[in-house]
Amino acid sequence: MTNGRSYRKGAQRRAQILLSALDLFARRGVGASLRAIGEAIGVSHAALRYYFATRDELLVEVYRTHEATVREEGGPAPAISAVGLMERSAERNRSIPGLVELYATLTTDALQAEQHPVTHRFVHERFRRVRADLAERVRAGQAAGTVPADVDPQDAAALVAAASDGLQLQWLLDPDAVDVRRSLALLERLLPGPGPA
Amino acid sequence: MTNGRSYRKGAQRRAQILLSALDLFARRGVGASLRAIGEAIGVSHAALRYYFATRDELLVEVYRTHEATVREEGGPAPAISAVGLMERSAERNRSIPGLVELYATLTTDALQAEQHPVTHRFVHERFRRVRADLAERVRAGQAAGTVPADVDPQDAAALVAAASDGLQLQWLLDPDAVDVRRSLALLERLLPGPGPA
CATH class of the missing domain: 1.10.10 (Arc Repressor Mutant, subunit A)
Incomplete structure (x- = not known):
């Protein structure tokens, strides 16, 4: 004891x-x-x-530490649009490419659930949580009349999370050719938020 | 000799x-x-x-073999929209999750250019080629009057490639929660093609 x-x-x-x-x-x-x-x-x-x-457990816990730090710094998530939230997160990640790499490693490892059970469980749950948060913001946009009512919030949430992840990866590989903020701004046209992005 | x-x-x-x-x-x-x-x-x-x-060289060459096979089967790329092209590719990949995993491994390895120089070069060039192809399709949509003229084709191309990659990854991790085709159809609203998607 x-x-x-x-x-x-x-x-x-x-x-x-x-x-x-x-x-x-x-x-x-x-x-x-x-x-x-x-x-x-x-x-x-x-x-x-x-x-x-x-090693998997350490990587997952390091990423959790990063997320907790971000939450503490940012306070409660403000009432911005789904795309706006991703823009904010991508902006923060610009200065810490090592963390985008850690994230890419976790999501790729997660695909091999048998070899990486801890990573699989973390990434699987994280995506569910992220999509639920984004879907809620899409619904808020619909309630405010900015997002078309026939957009499925779950489909939109998966799209926004995917675009954000994929753009950050392309940007890391080719910073001069890819502008995450501008590409996300394009997606914002489809899903405008109730408040400023 | x-x-x-x-x-x-x-x-x-x-x-x-x-x-x-x-x-x-x-x-x-x-x-x-x-x-x-x-x-x-x-x-x-x-x-x-x-x-x-x-191992890197083998993985890259296997992926190249896959791409060449797809090109031979499909003949010349038809005049479909940028999003339509990704929908077609995602549909094909549904039956071969191992290849989506290979793709995710290549893109993640590519982030570590020093440890994975062959993979880095391949993925870097592949993204440039894919974005150039997609941008061309966005321009065709603009010429046909379906895509707004103020959309930057490069920004749109990066967005479409990112959405497609990210959605397939989320789908592999959670097939019941993510529908790649429906999420991409949402993106097609923003960037409608000149022909049928």
Whole structure:
């Protein structure tokens, strides 16, 4: 049994590791083994394995840490359109390409559910949550009369999430040829929000 | 120096390996080492290494084989809209989820240009080619008066490619929650083609 004090110390250590890994991925990308990650952030392989059973688990927890940080900074999600929300998120990600790479790694790993069960569960649930949020914003647009009533909110939500993901990936590969904001602004014409985008 | 006969035999053997690997990926996905791929398709590791220096090279060539097969089957690309072309491609991919997985692996690997130079070059050039083709179709829609004249064809092309890629990924992860065709039909409203979609 651990007492309260050592539990808190363990939780702090775990949180420190997550922040260091987040910083590492943001600066240098994801392509490293658990051992190499440990070396880069100055944590022994054994310590890393104590807090995270697998590389997958660490990657998922790092992404969760990023999402929690964004939520804390942004406060409650404001009443902007579905596309507007994605524009805001893409704008933030411009400065942290390593995280877009982490996201792409998670979604690709998730396709192999048997080899990556933890990643699969996280990405599957995350997409459901994101689509539900976006669909709610499309409905708000319909209630406000800006989005045509015959647009299916679920279809629109999947489209907006897909466009945002795919555009950020194309932009990372070819920053001069792809402008995420302008392409998303085009999609906003189809699904104008109730407020400013 | 190899003579003409052994050159042809080598080329045939290479083509056979590519078709076997294509079949393997379509059925069982991509998550395997070059050695495991060799075992699964009944080709020695040495023979595989003779034709493909790295796993990356094999994956890229398998995807190229898929694209060439699709082109041969489809004949010259018909005069359909940008979104219509993606709908057609997504429809074809529904029956071969292993190839969508291969595609996702290639695009994610491509983000790490230093570790995956061959993949990076292929994906970078492929996106340029795909966007140029889609932009041409948007211009055709503008010439025909179906797409608004103030839509930037490059922005629209990136958007359509992104939506198609992202939707197929979401569909693979959650087939009951995502309908690629319906979401793309929504995008078609924004960019209607000159002919039937």
